[in-house]
Amino acid sequence: MHEKGIRIEGLRKRYGKGDTALDALKGVDMQVAPGEVVGLIGPSGSGKSTLLKCLGAVIEPTAGRMTLGEEVIYDDGWKIPDLRALRRDKIGFVFQAPYLIPFLDVIDNVALLPMLAGHPNAESRKRALELLEALDVAHRAKAMPSQLSGGEQQRVSIARALVNRPPVILADEPTAPLDSERALAVIRILNQMARQYETAIIVVTHDEKIIPTFKRIYHIRDGKTQEEAGEGRAFE
Amino acid sequence: MISLAGRDILHSWGKFVFTGVGLGLLIGVTLTMAGVYRGMVDDAKVLLDNSGADLWVVQQDTLGPYAEPSSLYDDVYRTIRGMPGVDRAANITYLTMQVRQGERDVRAMVVGVVPGGPGEPGQPGYLIAGRQITHSHYEAVADVATGFKLGERIQIRRNHYAVVGLTRRMVSSGGDPMVFIPLKDAQEAQFLKDNDAIAQQRRRTAANPAFNRPGTPGLLDAVLASQSINPYINAVLVQVKPGFIPEEVAKPIRRWKRLQVYTRVQMEEILIGKLIATAAKQIGMFLVILAIVSAAIVAFIIYTLTLGKIREIAVLKLIGTRNRTIAGMIMQQALGLGLIGFVVGKISATFWAPIFPKYVLLEPGDALLGFAGVFVICALASVLAIRAALKVDPAEAIGG
Structure with missing residues (x-):
C-alpha cells in the first residue's frame, strides 16, 4: 500500500544554457493517488515527454520536488543514489509500442524485472504468471513476442510494468497503435490494475477515444500543467 | 538470472550459426596455417630422424x-669409419628434381644410398611394400x-629405374x-652431361695443349677419363x-679430417632456424593478418548485431538492467x-x-592456443559494441 502515490511540486527543466536555453517545464505541479489513473495530455512540444522522462528518472530536472510514496526522490537534486534501482523497483513503464525483448518468451519478459532485482527465477516466474493470469494472457506465457497480437503484447508490457509492484506507472501513449475496442480494453486493464495493486498511473495520450475515460486530466501547455476533471465515463 | 546472451543466440540461432560457420572457416584457415608450419618443422625432424645418422660430415x-x-x-x-667412436658411416647424395613416370612427373628428392639393409645410415627405415x-x-x-x-618404371635423367619398394x-x-636410388646412379644423375656436351668437352680438352702434349701420350686419355666420372657425394x-x-x-x-x-x-x-x-x-605474417581479419569480422558482426538491438538495450536500461549485465550479454x-x-x-581444418x-x-597445443586466442580476440572485438551499447540513453525508449 503506497500512502501518497506520486507528488510533483514546481518541477522545472531547462535545456541548454545562455541565450539558447529552453525551458521545457516551467513549474509543473501534479499529484496522483494510489489506485488512480490520470491522463496527461497536451500538444506536441508542450513538454509531455520531458515530464515523463523526469518522472522516469532518465533525465534530471533543473529544480522542483518529486515524492514517490513517502520517499522524496528529487528536491533540487536527486535524493536517490541509484536511479537504475529506482526505475527498476519503484517505476513501471508502458510504452507506445510494447518494446518487449524479442528473444525472451512472454513469461521471461515479465519475470526479467524481479530477476534483475535479485529474486530467484522460480519466484520471479511465479509472480509473472500471476500477473499474466490477471491480464488474461497466461495462456501465451511460453509464446515469443512476435507470436502475439498487438493487444496481447500491450497486456504483457503492462504485466512487466506491474511485476515489481511499483508505486507509479508511466504509460506513454499506450493505446496509440490500437483500435477503439482494444484501446478501451487497455485503459480498463490499467484502471483495474491501479486499483488492485494500489498503483498511481499517469497516461500520456493524444488518443481522443480514451480521454473521456479519465476522472482527472492534466493538460500541459508551454511547460505548465493545468488540472481538469475528466468525464470518467467507462469506469463508473 | 537467465542468460540474456544465450536466449538471444537461441532466438536468432540461424544468424549466429551461419556467421559462426563463416568465422569458423576463417579460423580453420588460421589453424591450417599453423599446421603447415608445424608440418614443415616435422618434415625437417623426420628428414633427420629417417637419415638414421648421429653426425653429418659435410x-x-x-x-x-x-x-x-x-x-x-x-x-x-673410409677414413671416417676408422675414427674413434664411429660405428657406421655411409655416403649419401641429395638432389631435388622432377622424376618422370610415363606422361607425368613428380617433384621429388632423389637420395643416393649405398645398397644395403635397413639400419644403414641414409636407408629408408621401413618399407610398407616391396623390398x-x-x-x-x-x-x-x-x-x-x-x-x-611397385613395379612401375620411373625415369631420372636418362636412366630408368624399377620401383622395388615403397616407404612412407x-x-x-x-x-x-623421397626417391631412393643406388649411390652410383645418383652420383651420375647429379653430374651427368648429355652426349653433345660430353663430345664438346672432349673436343675442348683435346684442343687444349696443356692436356694434349705430344710428348705425353697417355695424358689426354687420363684427363678425359677423369672428366667422365663423378667421385663426389x-x-x-x-x-x-x-x-x-x-x-x-x-x-x-673436424680437427684431423678438416671437414665440417x-x-x-x-x-x-x-633446418628449422635457417632453412625454413x-x-x-x-606463415607468421599470415597468422597475424588472419587474426586481425577475424577480430575485425567478429567486431563488425557483434557491433552490427548490437546496433540492431538499440531499442531493446534502451528498454533494458530503462527498466533497470545494470550496464555490466548488458556488457556481459554482448x-x-x-x-x-x-x-x-x-x-x-x-x-574444417581436421x-x-x-x-x-x-x-x-x-x-592439440596449437588448437588450445587457438581456442584461447579466439576467445581473447572475440572479447576484444566486443569492446566496440559494448561501448556503443553503454552509450545508449535509456530515454530513447520513451518517445518524444
Whole structure:
C-alpha cells in the first residue's frame, strides 16, 4: 500500500544554457493517488515527454520536488543514489509500442524485472504468471513476442510494468497503435490494475477515444500543467 | 538470472550459426596455417630422424647437405669409419628434381644410398611394400606420396629405374617425397652431361695443349677419363657407437679430417632456424593478418548485431538492467560466436588438412592456443559494441 502515490511540486527543466536555453517545464505541479489513473495530455512540444522522462528518472530536472510514496526522490537534486534501482523497483513503464525483448518468451519478459532485482527465477516466474493470469494472457506465457497480437503484447508490457509492484506507472501513449475496442480494453486493464495493486498511473495520450475515460486530466501547455476533471465515463 | 546472451543466440540461432560457420572457416584457415608450419618443422625432424645418422660430415665451411651445397670425395667415408667412436658411416647424395613416370612427373628428392639393409645410415627405415635396394643400379624405393607403385618404371635423367619398394613419411625439409636410388646412379644423375656436351668437352680438352702434349701420350686419355666420372657425394652420414657422445666423436673428425661435422641438434637448428625460417616468418605474417581479419569480422558482426538491438538495450536500461549485465550479454555473444567459429574451424581444418599436398600437422597445443586466442580476440572485438551499447540513453525508449 503506497500512502501518497506520486507528488510533483514546481518541477522545472531547462535545456541548454545562455541565450539558447529552453525551458521545457516551467513549474509543473501534479499529484496522483494510489489506485488512480490520470491522463496527461497536451500538444506536441508542450513538454509531455520531458515530464515523463523526469518522472522516469532518465533525465534530471533543473529544480522542483518529486515524492514517490513517502520517499522524496528529487528536491533540487536527486535524493536517490541509484536511479537504475529506482526505475527498476519503484517505476513501471508502458510504452507506445510494447518494446518487449524479442528473444525472451512472454513469461521471461515479465519475470526479467524481479530477476534483475535479485529474486530467484522460480519466484520471479511465479509472480509473472500471476500477473499474466490477471491480464488474461497466461495462456501465451511460453509464446515469443512476435507470436502475439498487438493487444496481447500491450497486456504483457503492462504485466512487466506491474511485476515489481511499483508505486507509479508511466504509460506513454499506450493505446496509440490500437483500435477503439482494444484501446478501451487497455485503459480498463490499467484502471483495474491501479486499483488492485494500489498503483498511481499517469497516461500520456493524444488518443481522443480514451480521454473521456479519465476522472482527472492534466493538460500541459508551454511547460505548465493545468488540472481538469475528466468525464470518467467507462469506469463508473 | 537467465542468460540474456544465450536466449538471444537461441532466438536468432540461424544468424549466429551461419556467421559462426563463416568465422569458423576463417579460423580453420588460421589453424591450417599453423599446421603447415608445424608440418614443415616435422618434415625437417623426420628428414633427420629417417637419415638414421648421429653426425653429418659435410664440406668445410658449408651448412650442407640440406641448407647449402656440399661436396666431398666419395672415399672420405673410409677414413671416417676408422675414427674413434664411429660405428657406421655411409655416403649419401641429395638432389631435388622432377622424376618422370610415363606422361607425368613428380617433384621429388632423389637420395643416393649405398645398397644395403635397413639400419644403414641414409636407408629408408621401413618399407610398407616391396623390398630394399639390393642392386647397385636401376632400382628405386619411393615414398608413397610420389604416387608411384611397385613395379612401375620411373625415369631420372636418362636412366630408368624399377620401383622395388615403397616407404612412407620420407620427405625433404621442403616436404617433397623421397626417391631412393643406388649411390652410383645418383652420383651420375647429379653430374651427368648429355652426349653433345660430353663430345664438346672432349673436343675442348683435346684442343687444349696443356692436356694434349705430344710428348705425353697417355695424358689426354687420363684427363678425359677423369672428366667422365663423378667421385663426389654430398655428405657422409655417421652413426656413433653406443656410449659415445656425438659431439665428442665429431671433434677429431673436424680437427684431423678438416671437414665440417654437425650433430643432430646443430642440424635441427640449421633446418628449422635457417632453412625454413623465412617460410615460418611468412606463415607468421599470415597468422597475424588472419587474426586481425577475424577480430575485425567478429567486431563488425557483434557491433552490427548490437546496433540492431538499440531499442531493446534502451528498454533494458530503462527498466533497470545494470550496464555490466548488458556488457556481459554482448561479450557472451561474441564468445559464443567465437566458440561456434572455433568448433567449425577445428572440424574444417581436421577434414581438409589431409588433402593438402604437403604435410599439415594439427597439434592439440596449437588448437588450445587457438581456442584461447579466439576467445581473447572475440572479447576484444566486443569492446566496440559494448561501448556503443553503454552509450545508449535509456530515454530513447520513451518517445518524444
